[in-house]
Amino acid sequence: MIKSFRKNIKGIVIEGITLVSALLIIAIVIIMLTVIIIGGKDQLSWEFLTSFPTDGMTKGGIFPAIYGTALLVIIMSIAAVPFGTITAIYLTEYAKENSVIAKTIRFAVRTLAVIPSIIYGLFGLGFFIKFVGAHIDGAFFGGELKWGQPNLLWASLTMSLLTLPVVIVSVEEALKTVPQELRAASLALGATKWQTIRKVVIPGSISGIMTGTILAVSRGAGEVAPILFTGAAYYLATLPGLGDQFMVLGYHIYVLTTQSANVDQTLPIQFGTTCVLLLLTFILNMSAVILRYRIRKKKTN
Amino acid sequence: MTKEPSKAPTSGKLTAASSEPVRFDITRKKFRIADYVAEKIIKGVAFLSITIIVLIFFFVFREAFPIFSISKEIKKSTTENVVQDVQETYGEVTDQPAKEENQETYGAVTDSSQVQEQYGVQTNDTASIEDASDKAYTVSAGSGFDDNQSAIKTLLTKDWVPVSDKPRYGILALIVGTFKITLISLLFAAPIAILAALYTAVFANRKMKEIIKPTIELLAGFPSVVIGFFALMVMATFLQEIFHYETRLNSFVGGIAMGIAAIPIIFTITEDALTAVPKSFYEASLAIGASKWQTAFFVILPAATPGIFAAILLGIGRVFGETMIALMATGNAAQMDLNPFTSVRTLAATIGAEMAEVVFGDTHYNVLFLIGSLLFIFTFIINAIAEFYVKGKLMKRIQGK
Amino acid sequence: MIVDKINTEDMFLYYSSKMALNNISIKIPEKKVTAFIGPSGCGKSTFLRSLNRMNDLIDGVKIEGKVIIDNINIYDKNIDVVTLRKKVGMVFQKSNPFAKSIYENVAYGPKINGIKDKSQLDEIVEMALKNAAIWDEVKDRLGDSALGLSGGQQQRLCIARTLAVNPEIVLMDEPASALDPLSTAKIEELIVQLKENYTIVIVTHNMQQAARISDNTAFFYLGELIEYDRTKKIFTNPDKKQTEDYITGRFG
Numbered sequence: 001m002i003k004s005f006r007k008n009i010k011g012i013v014i015e016g017i018t019l020v021s022a023l024l025i026i027a028i029v030i031i032m033l034t035v036i037i038i039g040g041k042d043q044l045s046w047e048f049l050t051s052f053p054t055d056g057m058t059k060g061g062i063f064p065a066i067y068g069t070a071l072l073v074i075i076m077s078i079a080a081v082p083f084g085t086i087t088a089i090y091l092t093e094y095a096k097e098n099s100v101i102a103k104t105i106r107f108a109v110r111t112l113a114v115i116p117s118i119i120y121g122l123f124g125l126g127f128f129i130k131f132v133g134a135h136i137d138g139a140f141f142g143g144e145l146k147w148g149q150p151n152l153l154w155a156s157l158t159m160s161l162l163t164l165p166v167v168i169v170s171v172e173e174a175l176k177t178v179p180q181e182l183r184a185a186s187l188a189l190g191a192t193k194w195q196t197i198r199k200v201v202i203p204g205s206i207s208g209i210m211t212g213t214i215l216a217v218s219r220g221a222g223e224v225a226p227i228l229f230t231g232a233a234y235y236l237a238t239l240p241g242l243g244d245q246f247m248v249l250g251y252h253i254y255v256l257t258t259q260s261a262n263v264d265q266t267l268p269i270q271f272g273t274t275c276v277l278l279l280l281t282f283i284l285n286m287s288a289v290i291l292r293y294r295i296r297k298k299k300t301n
Numbered sequence: 302m303t304k305e306p307s308k309a310p311t312s313g314k315l316t317a318a319s320s321e322p323v324r325f326d327i328t329r330k331k332f333r334i335a336d337y338v339a340e341k342i343i344k345g346v347a348f349l350s351i352t353i354i355v356l357i358f359f360f361v362f363r364e365a366f367p368i369f370s371i372s373k374e375i376k377k378s379t380t381e382n383v384v385q386d387v388q389e390t391y392g393e394v395t396d397q398p399a400k401e402e403n404q405e406t407y408g409a410v411t412d413s414s415q416v417q418e419q420y421g422v423q424t425n426d427t428a429s430i431e432d433a434s435d436k437a438y439t440v441s442a443g444s445g446f447d448d449n450q451s452a453i454k455t456l457l458t459k460d461w462v463p464v465s466d467k468p469r470y471g472i473l474a475l476i477v478g479t480f481k482i483t484l485i486s487l488l489f490a491a492p493i494a495i496l497a498a499l500y501t502a503v504f505a506n507r508k509m510k511e512i513i514k515p516t517i518e519l520l521a522g523f524p525s526v527v528i529g530f531f532a533l534m535v536m537a538t539f540l541q542e543i544f545h546y547e548t549r550l551n552s553f554v555g556g557i558a559m560g561i562a563a564i565p566i567i568f569t570i571t572e573d574a575l576t577a578v579p580k581s582f583y584e585a586s587l588a589i590g591a592s593k594w595q596t597a598f599f600v601i602l603p604a605a606t607p608g609i610f611a612a613i614l615l616g617i618g619r620v621f622g623e624t625m626i627a628l629m630a631t632g633n634a635a636q637m638d639l640n641p642f643t644s645v646r647t648l649a650a651t652i653g654a655e656m657a658e659v660v661f662g663d664t665h666y667n668v669l670f671l672i673g674s675l676l677f678i679f680t681f682i683i684n685a686i687a688e689f690y691v692k693g694k695l696m697k698r699i700q701g702k
Numbered sequence: 703m704i705v706d707k708i709n710t711e712d713m714f715l716y717y718s719s720k721m722a723l724n725n726i727s728i729k730i731p732e733k734k735v736t737a738f739i740g741p742s743g744c745g746k747s748t749f750l751r752s753l754n755r756m757n758d759l760i761d762g763v764k765i766e767g768k769v770i771i772d773n774i775n776i777y778d779k780n781i782d783v784v785t786l787r788k789k790v791g792m793v794f795q796k797s798n799p800f801a802k803s804i805y806e807n808v809a810y811g812p813k814i815n816g817i818k819d820k821s822q823l824d825e826i827v828e829m830a831l832k833n834a835a836i837w838d839e840v841k842d843r844l845g846d847s848a849l850g851l852s853g854g855q856q857q858r859l860c861i862a863r864t865l866a867v868n869p870e871i872v873l874m875d876e877p878a879s880a881l882d883p884l885s886t887a888k889i890e891e892l893i894v895q896l897k898e899n900y901t902i903v904i905v906t907h908n909m910q911q912a913a914r915i916s917d918n919t920a921f922f923y924l925g926e927l928i929e930y931d932r933t934k935k936i937f938t939n940p941d942k943k944q945t946e947d948y949i950t951g952r953f954g
């Protein structure tokens with residue numbers, strides 16, 4: 001009797017420890033969210049979001065950083081989403097599950113997902129700027145420095161490499177939820193493989209492609225390391241074009257917290273900017289979670 | 302064996318299918334341009350991921366490579382210089398300017414690097430050197446030749462002083478700092494993530510699962526610059542008040558912050574591994590009278606070890622390459638000690654902090670790329686181990702059963 | 703005289719190295735209903751799927767021997783499988799309409815065949831739905847999602863979708879197995895009507911169904927074709943003992 005009671009106590013304690021661990025993670029998330037939102041909420045105003053920094057970045061808004069972030073993720077998505085989707089289509093529709101090629105590609109995708117983001121930054125510098133950009137300058141501008149330096153385009157493309165595996169994994173998951181019977185039905189009607197993919201498989205996985213895009217956008221909006229030296233700028237008085245350096249939310253936070261002369265003075269702006277970035281990624285991730293939840297539900301039905 | 306086609310059934314009317322025109326000509330493979338093009342494009346694009354990996358290997362290493370090529374050239378040039386000296390001493394010299402330069406060198410031989418520099422000029426008109434190394438040589442020669450020579454020598458020291466009259470590129474302190482912070486963050490993150498995964502996979506009811514899993518996904522979506530900001534502005538002060546250490550930003554704060562970033566990875570993979578354990582294990586254990594927690598710890602957890610191992614490996618990879626948190630929360634001082642409460646500088650943070658300010662093609666630039674190559678190789682190997690070793694183990698277990 | 707539409711000669715089928723069909727030779731007459739019966743796993747569905755090369759989609763399937771349709775071996779090297787599947791349509795066990803409107807489901811086949819003209823499409827869709835005996839039930843809601851139809855309606859829609867391509871042969875893989883008796887009756891009635899214009903091959907595990915609707919019946923067991931004859935003969939006076947045992951319900 002007593003023995004079983006002890007055993008029971010031990011069970012409760014041990015299960016309790018695992019529960020506490022889980023709760024601790026939830027607590028960390030909630031604390032981070034609340035601290036940053038409370039710290040930044042007074043700063044959030046229409047004016048903060050839509051005006052330029054003033055007084056040496058100690059006052060004013062963060063519009064150029066929002067603008068830069070938006071352009072960055074748009075260009076990045078234009079590059080990453082089609083290529084990621086096509087790779088996922090190859091893996092689910094064309095490659096044989098256990099072929100060497102499919103295995104190699106899957107390994108490459110997973111490797112891309114774990115390569116540190118700073119390495120992408122180095123690659124962007126070494127490949128896009130010093131190689132592609134420099135060669136463009138050499139070929140079209142007589143060696144004058146135009147594309148062989150950090151800018152929005154190279155930063156976006158660097159970021160698209162980083163987010164490529166995010167897209168591939170999400171889309172692949174969605175493509176797998178399209179029932180095999182629908183492919184069979186289409187083929188049995190005399191549709192070719194490509195017609196089947198285009199008219200049955202892709203429409204059936206639109207929500208998965210959207211999830212992938214949202215996750216990629218969220219990731220791209222938050223990453224700073226890859227763009228540290230491929231295009232992000234400290235301060236710009238004008239809005240950027242493709243060939244210009246640009247301001248971006250994450251880099252803005254980094255610069256304000258570590259590089260500015262008077263950190264305390266800019267504290268409200270720091271909290272405000274962090275709050276904006278956190279809310280942005282939070283909302284994006286939330287919608288991706290919901291979308292994915294619905295896709296998985298559909299699959300089990 | 303064979304069933305002969307039966308006697309033709311006799312009912313039915315006469316049909317004249319053979320006289321109908323052929324509506325479906327199946328005898329010739331049709332060329333369908335859209336399918337052909339689509340397939341080619343899709344197959345081509347699919348190789349992009351592999352191509353990118355190869356390109357990253359190539360271009361990151363390419364920018365790191367000059368360091369080695371220079372050191373090689375130095376060796377070569379020294380020996381050839383000696384040979385030429387001998388010639389010049391014993392024979393009549395025809396190449397007057399070369400001789401002059403050589404004499405000049407001899408006059409002021411205090412700095413050995415100058416010898417190399419002179420020789421470098423000489424080789425251009427006397428001996429022919431491979432274009433590639435030549436270019437690398439001249440590029441870096443312009444920007445401070447002192448560095449090139451000492452770069453390799455100082456690489457394995459603990460002094461990281463890249464910007465000075467006598468730059469030193471000792472990466473040992475950076476490596477030790479990176480490992481220190483990795484260890485701290487793992488000690489923090491791995492137990493929490495694994496226990497929480499165990500709770501989610503074994504104990505939690507549906508409702509709890511539906512809270513925990515999305516929360517983890519949201520945490521995974523937190524930008525590291527936000528976590529870094531939180532660590533820098535809130536956590537650092539808070540932890541200092543508790544532990545009363547001297548430097549506010551140190552490897553402890555940075556390690557905890559990176560641990561927060563690594564929790565989702567470790568959790569997700571562990572949870573996958575735990576739920577992949579066949580239900581029969583669980584039921585068998587309960588059937589012989591083991592309690593739920595005993596089953597969880599002594600049956601399910603061991604069965605999922607390879608997966609948990611992979612989770613920890615990938616967690617290491619995540620922390621190892623983390624840049625923004627390291628930049629913001631570790632203090633960024635390249636000290637080499639094992640005290641968790643001193644500032645450190647990690648490999649990734651060094652690249653992040655200094656790359657934007659270096660001269661392209663400079664030795665400092667090359668050394669940063671060398672550090673990048675190390676990071677890349679390290680994470681690549683970690684991923685390969687997680688992938689192949691762990692998968693092999695799992696396969697064995699499944700087949701063994 | 704009866705024209706043989708499909709004629710297989712010494713056909714073997716292997717999954718990887720496992721033999722699934724053993725030396726099948728059968729002649730299937732045109733514009734008749736031919737039923738394949740046998741216990742599950744006997745190879746009848748596998749055989750059906752090899753008549754329009756749907757087995758090509760499965761890794762590791764190897765086929766030996768000949769499957770001749772209209773004097774052409776469909777496993778010849780130069781056969782255009784896409785066109786073959788237009789000629790030999792298929793209805794599956796589980797109704798599988800696309801997540802599109804009723805109209806778009808039926809128009810799918812004609813559209814991929816390049817028919818773009820709206821009025822022509824309308825005409826084909828109407829004909830197909832009428833032939834599948836579902837027109838009256840759906841004519842007022844062609845734009846609604848096909849997934850909103852009942853199981854029986856969905857299956858008839860799938861038949862209509864197959865008919866819209868205007869095939870010569872329709873293969874049916876247990877088309878009524880998942881349906882209630884009323885829907886089943888409708889489908890059976892439909893099949894009998896369809897043989898006016900189409901050669902029908904139907905796989906069924908329901909012997910009464912085979913007896914009701916088919917002209918000829920083939921009995922498969924363990925990958926072999928045991929007996930093939932007029933339905934009436936199979937069900938009243940089979941030659942083989944195995945057939946008789948199965949018909950009388952002694953195994954299966």
